[in-house]
Amino acid sequence: MSNRNKDGIVIHTDKKDFEGMRKAGKIAAECLDFITPYVKPGVTTEYLDDLCAQFIKEKGVISACIGYHGYPKYTCISINHEICHGIPSPERKLLDGEILNIDVTVIADGWHGDTSRMYYAGKPSVKAKRLCDVTYECLMRGIEAVKPGAYFGDIGAVIEEIAHHYGYSVVDMFCGHGLGKVFHDEPNVMHCGKKGTGPRIEEGMFFTIEPMINFGKKDATILANEWTAVTKDRSLSAQFEHSLAVTSNGAEIFTLSPKGMDKPPY
Amino acid sequence: MDYDGELVAGTAKKLIGNLIVDVELNDGKIEPAFCGAVEVADMCKQGMPVLLLREADDTRILKNKLLFLKTSGGWIFADPKYNRALFKEAFVAKKIEELRPYKSCRALKHSEAKGIDFELTGENGEKAFVFVTSIYNKKDGCAAFPQKMNFFEMKMLEEMRHKINKGAKVFIMMIAPREDCDKAKFSWDIDPLAAAAMYDAAQFGINFICYNCKIEENNISLHQKMRIIY
Incomplete structure (x- = not known):
C-alpha cells in the first residue's frame, strides 16, 4: 500500500513495493556490471547500447528510456563534457582516455530501477579520474545524509560542500527524482542547497540521487538533438546514480553492483 | 551501540x-x-x-x-544519525528513568506526528511521545540547550501541544554525546528564538530529559541522567 504525503511524495509501506524495487534495481545494476568489459577505446556508443538492450531483453524486463518522450535509445551514454542524456551513436567511437557515463533504467514488474556509473575508456587523465572519484564521493555522502526526519536540502548541502571542496561545480539544471511505478515522480532531489530546507525525508520514500559534477563551471546547455546536456565551457562532467529507499535508520540502495563494481576502475 | x-x-x-x-x-x-x-x-x-x-x-x-x-x-x-538507535537501546534496557512506566516503543513516521520520533505505550494504554535530539554546545561546564531550531521543529512543538491537549505525555529527549558534563543548562544565547519556543513548550507541559553518554573503544551508550538547570 502506498499514499502521497502533503508534499506529494509517495510513501511506500508495503513490503512488496520494496521487493519490486530490489528486483528492478538489481537488474539495472547487473546491466552496468555486464557492460563493463565492453567499454574500451574503439567501440561505438551504439554498440554498448545494443549490448545493454540485449541484456535487458534477456532478463525479461524493458528499458524505461526508449520511447520516453521520444528518446530513441535504450540507455544514455554521456562522454567527457556531456553531462547527461547522451544519445548512443554508430558514429561515436570511444577514444583512449575518455570518461563516460552509462545510465540505465529498467522496468521490472512495473517497478523502475534507475542507476548510472562512470567508465574509463582506456587510461583516463589524472584530472578525469579525480573528478569521477569526487563525484562518487558526493553520491555516497549524499546517501549518508538520508534518514527519516532529515531534509532534502541536507542531501544537496553535503554534495555541494564536497564538490566545492575539491574545486568542482554542481549542475543545478538536473536533479534526482522520486521513482517507483512511475519513472519521474515527486520529489525533485536537488544536488545543491541548504541544510534544513526542503521537504522532510520520510521512511518509505523511493528516489534517486544522481549528482552531476563539472570540472569547470556548472552552466549547461542542450545540444540540437534536444536531449544531450553538455557543459557550457566544455569542461569534463561526471555522474553517478543510485535508486534508494528511506528506511527507519537510513537508506537502502537498490542499485548496488552485485559484483562490487560501483566505481571505476573496474 | x-x-x-x-x-x-x-x-x-x-x-x-x-x-x-x-x-x-x-x-x-x-x-x-x-x-x-x-x-x-x-x-x-x-x-x-x-x-x-x-x-x-x-x-x-x-x-x-x-x-x-x-x-x-x-x-x-559526532554522528547524530545514531540518536534514534541510542534512544531505542536505552529504552529497551530501561535505562531512562522517566520512561520506565512505558512498556513499548514504536518509531513514528514523519507523516504520523510531524517529526516526533517515538510513541510509547504504558500498561494501561497510556501514551507518551518522544522527540530525540543531540545537544553539542557546552557552557559553564554544562551541556547547553536548545540548539538552533528550524521551521519544521517549531511546527513539531505545536504538534506536541496537541498531544498534551489529548492527554498524552510529551518528552524531548536530549542526548549530549559526551562524557564531560553531568548537568545541562537552558541557554538563551545559542538561538533566542528556539529558546523562547522551548520555554513556552516547558510552560505548556513538555518534559525535558537529558542524558550524557558513555564512550568506549568499541561502542557508545546512554550513560547518566543530567540535571537540568534553568
Whole structure:
C-alpha cells in the first residue's frame, strides 16, 4: 500500500513495493556490471547500447528510456563534457582516455530501477579520474545524509560542500527524482542547497540521487538533438546514480553492483 | 551501540568549509575527514584529538569519517544519525528513568506526528511521545540547550501541544554525546528564538530529559541522567 504525503511524495509501506524495487534495481545494476568489459577505446556508443538492450531483453524486463518522450535509445551514454542524456551513436567511437557515463533504467514488474556509473575508456587523465572519484564521493555522502526526519536540502548541502571542496561545480539544471511505478515522480532531489530546507525525508520514500559534477563551471546547455546536456565551457562532467529507499535508520540502495563494481576502475 | 568499524586516532589540523576536517594521523599523514554534524565540525580546533572511522572501501576519496572529537573536557560523538538507535537501546534496557512506566516503543513516521520520533505505550494504554535530539554546545561546564531550531521543529512543538491537549505525555529527549558534563543548562544565547519556543513548550507541559553518554573503544551508550538547570 502506498499514499502521497502533503508534499506529494509517495510513501511506500508495503513490503512488496520494496521487493519490486530490489528486483528492478538489481537488474539495472547487473546491466552496468555486464557492460563493463565492453567499454574500451574503439567501440561505438551504439554498440554498448545494443549490448545493454540485449541484456535487458534477456532478463525479461524493458528499458524505461526508449520511447520516453521520444528518446530513441535504450540507455544514455554521456562522454567527457556531456553531462547527461547522451544519445548512443554508430558514429561515436570511444577514444583512449575518455570518461563516460552509462545510465540505465529498467522496468521490472512495473517497478523502475534507475542507476548510472562512470567508465574509463582506456587510461583516463589524472584530472578525469579525480573528478569521477569526487563525484562518487558526493553520491555516497549524499546517501549518508538520508534518514527519516532529515531534509532534502541536507542531501544537496553535503554534495555541494564536497564538490566545492575539491574545486568542482554542481549542475543545478538536473536533479534526482522520486521513482517507483512511475519513472519521474515527486520529489525533485536537488544536488545543491541548504541544510534544513526542503521537504522532510520520510521512511518509505523511493528516489534517486544522481549528482552531476563539472570540472569547470556548472552552466549547461542542450545540444540540437534536444536531449544531450553538455557543459557550457566544455569542461569534463561526471555522474553517478543510485535508486534508494528511506528506511527507519537510513537508506537502502537498490542499485548496488552485485559484483562490487560501483566505481571505476573496474 | 557498536561502531561500524575500527577507529583511527589523529589530530585535527583545519576545518575546511562546513563538513570537512583535515586530520593528521599518528603516522604523520594528513587526510581529510568527513564530519556529518555541522555543530561538531564548528567546534573542531587545530590540535584537538579526533577518532576517525575508516571507510570499508579503500578507493574512496574521502576515506575517513570523523566520529569523535576530544574537547578540553572529553570526547564528543559526532554522528547524530545514531540518536534514534541510542534512544531505542536505552529504552529497551530501561535505562531512562522517566520512561520506565512505558512498556513499548514504536518509531513514528514523519507523516504520523510531524517529526516526533517515538510513541510509547504504558500498561494501561497510556501514551507518551518522544522527540530525540543531540545537544553539542557546552557552557559553564554544562551541556547547553536548545540548539538552533528550524521551521519544521517549531511546527513539531505545536504538534506536541496537541498531544498534551489529548492527554498524552510529551518528552524531548536530549542526548549530549559526551562524557564531560553531568548537568545541562537552558541557554538563551545559542538561538533566542528556539529558546523562547522551548520555554513556552516547558510552560505548556513538555518534559525535558537529558542524558550524557558513555564512550568506549568499541561502542557508545546512554550513560547518566543530567540535571537540568534553568
